[in-house]
Amino acid sequence: MRRQPLPAWADIILIPLINIALALLVAGVVITLIGENPFKAFAVMFQGAFGYAEGVGYTLYYATNFIFTGLAVAIAFHAMLFNIGGEGQAYIGGLGVALVLLAFDHVLPFWALLPLAIGAAMLFGAAWAAIPAYLQAYRGSHIVITTIMFNFIASNLMVYLLVNVFIVPGSMSPESRVFDPNAWLPTVHDFFARFGIDVAPSPLNLSFIIALIAGVLVWLFIWHTRWGYAIRTVGFSEPAAEYAGISTKKIIMITMLLSGALAGMAGINEIMGVQHKLLLDFVAGYGFTGIAVALMGRNHPLGIVLSSILFGALYQGGADLTFEMPNISREMVTAIQGFIILFSGALTYMSRPWLERLFGLFVRDTPTEEAPHGR
Amino acid sequence: MIQWKSAAMAAIMAVSVAGAADFKPAVVFDMGGRFDKSFNQGVYNGIEKFKKETGVDYKYFEVTNATQREQAIRKMAQHGGNPVLGIGFAQGPAVDKVAGEFPKTKFAIIDMVVNKPNVQSIVFKEHEGSFLVGMLAAMASKTHKVGFIGGMDIPLIRKFECGYEQGVKYADPKAEVLANMTGSTPSAWNNPSRGGELAKGQFDRGADVIFAAAGGTGVGVYQAAKDAGKLAIGVDSNQNYLQPGTMLTSMVKRVDVAAYNVLKSVKEGTFKPGVQVLGLKENGVGWALDKYNEKLITPAMKKAVDQAREDIIAGKINVHDYMSDNSCKY
Numbered sequence: 001m002r003r004q005p006l007p008a009w010a011d012i013i014l015i016p017l018i019n020i021a022l023a024l025l026v027a028g029v030v031i032t033l034i035g036e037n038p039f040k041a042f043a044v045m046f047q048g049a050f051g052y053a054e055g056v057g058y059t060l061y062y063a064t065n066f067i068f069t070g071l072a073v074a075i076a077f078h079a080m081l082f083n084i085g086g087e088g089q090a091y092i093g094g095l096g097v098a099l100v101l102l103a104f105d106h107v108l109p110f111w112a113l114l115p116l117a118i119g120a121a122m123l124f125g126a127a128w129a130a131i132p133a134y135l136q137a138y139r140g141s142h143i144v145i146t147t148i149m150f151n152f153i154a155s156n157l158m159v160y161l162l163v164n165v166f167i168v169p170g171s172m173s174p175e176s177r178v179f180d181p182n183a184w185l186p187t188v189h190d191f192f193a194r195f196g197i198d199v200a201p202s203p204l205n206l207s208f209i210i211a212l213i214a215g216v217l218v219w220l221f222i223w224h225t226r227w228g229y230a231i232r233t234v235g236f237s238e239p240a241a242e243y244a245g246i247s248t249k250k251i252i253m254i255t256m257l258l259s260g261a262l263a264g265m266a267g268i269n270e271i272m273g274v275q276h277k278l279l280l281d282f283v284a285g286y287g288f289t290g291i292a293v294a295l296m297g298r299n300h301p302l303g304i305v306l307s308s309i310l311f312g313a314l315y316q317g318g319a320d321l322t323f324e325m326p327n328i329s330r331e332m333v334t335a336i337q338g339f340i341i342l343f344s345g346a347l348t349y350m351s352r353p354w355l356e357r358l359f360g361l362f363v364r365d366t367p368t369e370e371a372p373h374g375r
Numbered sequence: 376m377i378q379w380k381s382a383a384m385a386a387i388m389a390v391s392v393a394g395a396a397d398f399k400p401a402v403v404f405d406m407g408g409r410f411d412k413s414f415n416q417g418v419y420n421g422i423e424k425f426k427k428e429t430g431v432d433y434k435y436f437e438v439t440n441a442t443q444r445e446q447a448i449r450k451m452a453q454h455g456g457n458p459v460l461g462i463g464f465a466q467g468p469a470v471d472k473v474a475g476e477f478p479k480t481k482f483a484i485i486d487m488v489v490n491k492p493n494v495q496s497i498v499f500k501e502h503e504g505s506f507l508v509g510m511l512a513a514m515a516s517k518t519h520k521v522g523f524i525g526g527m528d529i530p531l532i533r534k535f536e537c538g539y540e541q542g543v544k545y546a547d548p549k550a551e552v553l554a555n556m557t558g559s560t561p562s563a564w565n566n567p568s569r570g571g572e573l574a575k576g577q578f579d580r581g582a583d584v585i586f587a588a589a590g591g592t593g594v595g596v597y598q599a600a601k602d603a604g605k606l607a608i609g610v611d612s613n614q615n616y617l618q619p620g621t622m623l624t625s626m627v628k629r630v631d632v633a634a635y636n637v638l639k640s641v642k643e644g645t646f647k648p649g650v651q652v653l654g655l656k657e658n659g660v661g662w663a664l665d666k667y668n669e670k671l672i673t674p675a676m677k678k679a680v681d682q683a684r685e686d687i688i689a690g691k692i693n694v695h696d697y698m699s700d701n702s703c704k705y
Contacts, residue, residue: 058446163528163559170701172464172487172529174559201449203442274442280560284440319443323436323450330408330437 003356010355012303016296016344018351020310023343027336036327048320049313055320057188057202062286063305063312064204064269065090067211069290070308071218072125072263074299076143078222079255080235085132085147086263087287088154089125093264094271095158096124098166098176098278101271105183113183117272118210118265125264126257128154133256137249143256151287158280166278176278185273205273207265214262215301221258231255263287295345307344314340400425400433400638401456403447405463406561408437413564413590413611414630418462418485420612421631425638433638445469452477458495458641460634461485464531470494481646483637485630486531488650497633497651501531501626502538503687504660505586506694507680508608508626509542511662512584514676515606515623519550522577524570524596526589527563528556530698535588535610535626537703538694545692546679553577557592567595574599574607584608584623597622606671615667623671625663633659656688 006015028038049059069086076083083089100120104113132146159174166176185206189199222228233241234251241248270282293311297303318333343350402422409419422433434456436447444461448469451459458481461470467487474482474491481493488496512521523539525532540552555573557563570592574585578599585600586608587593593610594617600607601618609615609625616622633653640646653659662680664672686692695705 061442159560170530170698172531279441282441319436319439319446323434323447326435330439 003353004359004362006352006356006359010359012298012300015348015351015355016303016307018355019296019344019348020340022351023336023340026343027339030335030339031328031332034327034332036325041321041325041328044324045313045317045321047317048324049317052200054200054202055316057200057204058316058319059309059312060208061203061205061269061274061312062315063308064208064211064273065266065286066289066293066308066311067215067305068266068269069263069287070293070297070304071214071301072259072261073290073294074297074301074304075218075222075231075262076255076259077294077299078228078235079231079251080238081136081252081255081259082144083129083147083256083259083263084144084291085129085150085260085287086266086290087283087285088147088151089128089260089263090266090270090283090287091151091154091158092128092267093121093125093261094267094278094282095161096120096122096264097267097271101179101183102166102176102278105180110182114185114272117183118268121264121267122261123264125267126261128264129256129260130253133253133260136256137252155281162278162280174280178277179272181276183272184276185268187273203274205269207269207273210265210268212305214265215305218262219301227251227254263290289341292341292345295348310340311337397455397457398431398642399454399456400431400458400460400641401451401454402433402435402460402634403444403451403462403466404435404437405444405465406438407564407590409435411565411591412594415462417612417628417630418460418634421634422460422638424631425635429642431638431642441465445472448473448482449476452480452482457481458483458637458646460637461487463487481641481648485633492648495637495646495648495651497637497653499628499630499633499659500652500654500694500696501535501588501628501660502541502694502696503655504626504628504662505535505538505588506542506545506687506692507655507662507684508586508624509539509544510546510680510683511542511624511672511676512539512586512606512608513543513546513550514673514679515671516547516550516582516584518581518583519547520581520583521550521552522574522582522585523552523554524573524577524585524587524589524592525554525556526558526592527561528559530701532556532588533701533703534697535586537697537705539586539588540703541694541705542683545683553580553582557589564590564592566592567598570595571599575603578603578605586610586626588626609663613663613665615663615665619667620670622668624668626660627663628660629653629658654687655684 031038031041048055072086073083097117097120100117132143132150135141135146136143162174167174168177188204189201192199230246230251234248238248293307296307314337321328321333322330404415407415409415438444438447444466452473461484464487467489470482470484471489474494483495485497521543523536543550543552557566557569574596584606587596588610597607597618601621606621606623608623611628613627614625697703
């Protein structure tokens with residue numbers, strides 16, 4: 001039996017759907033084993049994520065973080081760089097946002113603060129990626145190792161700063177002061193309230209739109225600019241890129257700086273949009289989830305937006321699941337999320353050979369494509 | 376049409392009657408989760424006890440990230456939770472905000488003060504309980520050196536330390552207190568190996584009794600005390616059973632009683648908003664004496680501590696509260 005190369009729609013839509021179905025199947029078995037009805041559980045998760053305005057708000061709020069960190073991983077991946085440091089870059093990006101807002105929230109108007117904060121988020125995120133990028137490009141230290149190490153450095157740096165510098169004297173939690181409301185990103189419910197439309201409050205804010213814009217810009221950059229072309233060339237073959245006159249060192253630097261800047265943007269959503277203060281561990285694993293999001297979205301901005309919404313739904317629906325079905329603990333929800341990451345990330349290609357054979361059964365009229373194989 | 380109207384009326388009546396009689400306890404545990412062997416679990420024990428006695432079930436949620444605190448508390452209120460109980464100071468801002476949105480729902484928060492007309496804030500006089508265990512430590516010490524190991528370095532833990540130090544000095548003015556904090560982040564609450572190291576360090580410097588106010592980190596301190604044949608003092612729950620024979624006592628902070636009382640008061644209609652301060656007088660804090668440590672506490676020690684307890688309640692001994700001025704001058 002021969003295999004048929006998959007058409008694009010099967011590659012982009014069918015395979016992810018099959019993977020999710022497999023993950024839900026395994027998760028369903030586990031839920032059955034602990035004595036709950038898996039269909040009801042998935043219905044609760046779906047309802048929790050998409051069934052009412054507040055749930056949708058939370059889903060898209062989580063998705064905002066994942067779009068930024070997913071795009072960060074994807075852009076690096078196009079140059080075959082595995083940026084594991086989204087976690088730290090987002091953390092430091094948030095620091096940049098907080099520094100700008102703490103310094104100017106009483107001085108500058110909102111329209112001046114927003115670009116400054118975005119600039120700071122990107123600058124700080126990029127700066128945090130710069131050292132691993134330099135070490136990879138010019139010293140050959142592997143980017144996976146150095147970015148992971150920089151996550152730990154970021155975490156310790158933030159602890160030091162929050163405990164010793166930003167903490168409000170006499171306060172219990174290591175947190176900065178709350179920014180002036182002038183510096184808060186408008187939330188969706190505030191926006192609609194202006195027109196007299198009542199929308200349930202949720203953390204969803206303007207940064208979701210910014211994330212979508214970032215997705216379009218990344219798409220333009222990767223597929224429609226000279227640098228994007230160079231990045232993809234380096235990703236396919238470094239020697240070929242060198243031969244074509246592309247400086248791989250320069251491309252590695254550029255790619256990682258952009259990657260870090262995108263990850264840093266998650267700080268805009270969390271710090272300026274939701275928490276309105278600098279606090280510990282606000283990244284909460286969104287940087288790592290970004291890796292799975294990028295894998296599942298096939299490193300394409302549109303795929304990343306879709307898989308971000310899926311992961312947002314898993315986070316929000318999962319919270320609702322523990323709420324509605326107390327037998328399913330939060331650890332159980334993490335396990336369900338883990339199955340989906342496992343099947344759509346690590347086992348992405350597991351179903352592909354079977355699917356190719358299946359397509360081979362139905363498509364028989366392509367003898368011309370067979371010819372090169374015969375040689 | 377008439378039928379439809381009466382049906383609608385009946386529905387409205389049913390809803391309003393249900394609203395008036397609604398007693399649906401809801402608890403939002405913090406990051407540690409309800410089985411953290413410490414603070415959250417204390418609350419869990421309290422509400423489980425209430426459930427057993429009254430048969431009233433409760434809803435709960437364990438938060439996994441900072442954004443979920445507000446979400447969970449709001450969700451409890453939306454689903455008719457009454458009272459809604461927030462656990463720990465980190466939930467203060469969330470309770471404050473949601474209590475404003477649901478003025479008819481009753482809220483309670485432990486370890487934090489939230490000034491809203493429908494919120495009961497429960498805080499403890501940890502310094503008073505720490506004073507008593509400080510006295511016990513000083514009286515049990517043969518080296519005139521005792522230790523203190525705090526969890527995360529926050530004003531609340533300084534309050535424990537300051538009360539402890541005053542108790543030590545009250546019982547033995549010459550005694551010296553060695554103090555260490557485990558760390559400055561929430562992970563300091565759950566780092567038994569670091570706790571063990573700090574305890575060994577203090578034993579090496581001559582201490583022979585250590586009070587650990589450090590959540591899960593304390594387990595390492597108690598183990599180190601057992602290994603070295605020295606004494607340790609537990610915290611929050613009665614932890615005497617963890618290492619029988621080397622646990623001198625535990626400074627108990629009755630979060631279980633606090634949680635139980637909130638539910639009970641709402642059920643009986645005696646719920647009062649405002650700040651509840653639970654000290655020795657209210658039995659909100661104290662020291663544990665049971666079969667595991669009765670051999671370590673001599674009658675003279677017990678008498679002295681009981682006397683000091685009376686004096687504190689009567690106001691004859693004034694234990695300085697670190698958090699009143701963020702310093703430990705007494």
